[in-house]
Amino acid sequence: MTDIIIMILCTLGAIFIFIASLGIYRMPDFYTRLSVTVKAGTIGIGCILGAVALYFADFSVTTKVFAIIFFLFITSPVAAFMISRTAYSTGVKLWKKSVVDELRDDLEKECLEEGKELDLSEQPEK
């Protein structure tokens, strides 16, 4: 019975990692690629490491597994936020069918409050 649950969890995790790899290969621009990889990657790792904890059924192994899952769930959105902000400020273009660009609206509002001219020479076109 435990073997079957472990098989199901490992298969789910592998399928999520496969979906993430297809997403990073096929998506049209950087920002959509980023959103696919972060979500699918963390869920896949969670399933596989949960299977490891079930297989060993040992306190020290379970503690390590929870530490890894907690660390990945905390850090991977932070890393995605940092790298996407860097990409926006270095001028990586959005996909031409994107409809919402909230960071650009925020920058415009900020410049309006300070009374400065908005310098968008390095930001992507809308």
Add this chain to the structure above:
Amino acid sequence: MSLQDYLLYVVVPIICLSLMIILARFIKGPHVVDRVIALDLIITSGVGLIGVFCILYQDASFLDTATILALIAFLSTIAFAYYLDKGNNND
């Protein structure tokens, strides 16, 4: 079919195939940031592969390596973001 056979012949090939697809994006990626997230995903999938290897060889000490790899993935992404941003401001 035992658990070990299933993992060795079904789960490990799926993860290896996805690693190759991510490597294709890593080589192709038009910008530096594409390569950075491809590297991040390669390391994260490596953590999953290490987890499967723990069950295959019945040795839980591989999990320490997985912890270090998860740490390195986060630190490398943050460092690349910081230095790309800084280099952009200076020139």
